[in-house]
Structures are given as C-alpha cells and as structure tokens.
Amino acid sequence: MLNPTQRVHTSFWQSLGLVIFGCFIAVVLLELALQFLPVHDSMLATAVNEQSPVARYLPNRDFTYSLGADFAIVNRGHVNNAGFVNDQDYDTQAHSPLVAVIGDSYVEALMVPYKQTLQGTLARAVGKEGRVYSFAMSGAPLSQYLVYADYARSYYRPDALIFVIVGNDFDESLPKYREGNGKRFHYFKEVDGKLSLSREDYLPSPLRRLLRKSALLRYLYINVHLPERLANWRAAWASKGTATAKAEPQYVGNTSAGVDPERLRLSESVVDKFFEMLPEKSGLDPSHILFVVDGMRPELYSLESYRSAHESYFGKMRSYFMRAAQQRGYELVDLHSYYAAKHKRTGAKFEFERDAHWNAKGHQTAAEAVLQTSLWSHLFPGAHLGIGE
Secondary structure: OOOHHHHHHHHHHHHHHHHHHHHHHHHHHHHHHHHOOOOOOOOOEOOEOOOOOOOOEOOOEEEEEEEOOOOOEEEEEEEOOOOOEOOOOOOOOOOOOEEEEEEOHHHHOOOOOHHHOHHHHHHHHHHHHOEEEEEEOOOOOHHHHHHHHHHHHHHOOOOEEEEEEOOOOOHHHOHHHOOOOOOOOEEEEEEOOEEEEEEOOEOOOHHHHHHOOOHHHHHHHHHOOHHHHHHHHHHHHHOOOOOOOOOOOOEEOOEEOOOOHHHHHHHHHHHHHHHHHHHHHHOOOHHHEEEEEOOOOOHHHOHHHHHHHHOOHHHHHHHHHHHHHHHOOOEEEEHHHHHHHHHHHHOOOOEEOOEEEEOHHHHHHHHHHHHOOHHHHHHOOOOOOOOOO
C-alpha cells in the first residue's frame, strides 16, 4: 500500500504523462490538419560548390506558395528539369530563337501563376516562333546575374538576355550588405581596392530537409515567421522603458531608403564591375541585351512621395544604373513611367497589398513594355498578338 508521499509522487508523474501525451496528440492533429492546407513548401535549394556552381532548386517538382498565417496569397507552381521555377522544361538541343530572362524573386515569382508572369506572358506572345526561359532565384543580386548569364550562354546559347533590375540588386552584391544567410550566390568581394566575383558555397542540411517535411514546422517558420516574431518581441521587451523609441526604418524599392555615402560608393562600383564583366559572361553584343528597371512603388502613386523617393538610395542607384547602361549602348525599359502612366489612367496598382513583389498587373505591364522594345521587334517581328488573352 502506498503511503501519502508515494501517492503524491505517483499522481504528479501521471499528470505530467497526461500533459505530455495531450501535447503530443495536439501536435499530431495540427500536423494532420495543416497537411490539407496550402502551407508554403520549402523550395529545396541544391548544393553550390566547385562541381555545381550555379544556385538552383531540386528539379522536377511541384510546390505550393502561400503568404502569412492566414494564407493571404496562395499559388502553385513548378520547378522544371533545370531547377528553375518555370512550367516548361529547358532543352539544350533546341535551335529556335531563345530569350533568357534573368533576375531574383521578381522573376522567380513564386506568388504569381506562371502564365501571368513576365516570362510566361512573353512565351505566350512568341508561341512556336521561339522560346523564353527564366533563370532566377529569390535573393539573387546583380553579381549572381552574371553567373546566370554565363550559365545560360554555356548550356542554352540565348539570342537575347533580359535582366530585371530591382532595388536591392546593388548593395546586396556585396557580402557586407547581403540579407539573411546569403550563401549559395556569387558576390563581389573587394581585394586591394578592386572587386572580384567570388562564390559562396552552400551545403543543404539533411536534418533541415527532414524537418521541412513537417507542415506544422513549415507553417510556423515560413508562414508565421515565428523566429522573426520572437526576435522582435524580445527586442521590444528589451527596449521597454528606454528614453527614446527606435525610429521605424524607411524603405524604397524593397531596400533601405537611407543614402549612406559608403554604401552608395560601393554600389556604384558594383554597377561598374557588372558592366565590365557582362560582355564576357553573356557572349552577346549590347544590342541583344535589355534591362527592365523596376519603378519606385508605391511611391509612384503619389507625386509628393515620388519626389522624396527620387532622393532615396534606390532613386539614386536606378538613375546611376540607367545612365551607365545607356552610355554603353544597352537598351532599357524604365518601368516607373509605364506604371505611373497606367496607374494614372486606370488606378491600377502593381504589387500585392501585403507583398511588394509584382502582382499579375505588374508582370503584364512589364511584358507589354518589353514587347515594344527594339530588341524584341528585331528578334520576333509581330510576336505580340494574344498577350491579353
């Protein structure tokens, strides 16, 4: 027979066991429920090293994209045989005219159905007359675009390149300014006052890949952004009672609006180095290369906001980049004017309410602008019919 002390101990361990079992059942039920909801999939980047130097994803797989804890945006897409987000497989043996579209998450466009993306719209416009392939990954900076251009040249021999240029392409080409982990891309590193292209190797963690099979963990990590939320809560708690509140950072073009002289100088050096290396990496004459430069959104919807944004970091860098491109004989599309004109005419906005990436209207307007360029008309005369279908 148990004495009173033993009964208390037994009761405690029984209660603890029931709590643990209850938590386990709750986790299992949440996992099962989330398996039926559009939780964001892990994109599964492949290793980057000397044998495989180009950042890509695990090929031949479908994925689900979703934004936020409430799944505010949901899209389903495909990673093709080459490891890029595109509904079509790439053919190294094909000989029809090819346009390669290069960029970061704006071109990757996880949140937009492929047929509504810039590259999907252009592919539909060209039909059987040619091909449009995209080479892009979220987080890729201007320095990485050279690697994608070289990869496209080596394996697919494109007749033309289209680069999509956005606000964080410049400074994030340098390791000191890159966001997040940043490994798997090529960056410009400064050695003896000169920039050189350097690869950051990446090895996927088998444990992380295993954990990412859990819908619950992906939901907490990708949809809820739990680690960032916890960090913000800790920072807010730590700053409680301080004399001055920290000012909210200002952004233009998805990058800090502040104009730091050192950041600006290095970013201009990045642009100069990019154009220095582009002829060799692309293997193309300037007349076969087009730059599509993003507008300053949402600042372009208001004249007052635009005036202040013009003096921001992105405002200065987009002007510097466009001047540099034109001086070297490259054709470019300034999407700012296209977006501003369409917004004035129709009231349309070109990004999602809760995400700064282009929405379907943003992609279609960019495609409409490309179809009006000399590069496109020379390569595909008349290949514009059906864009609105």
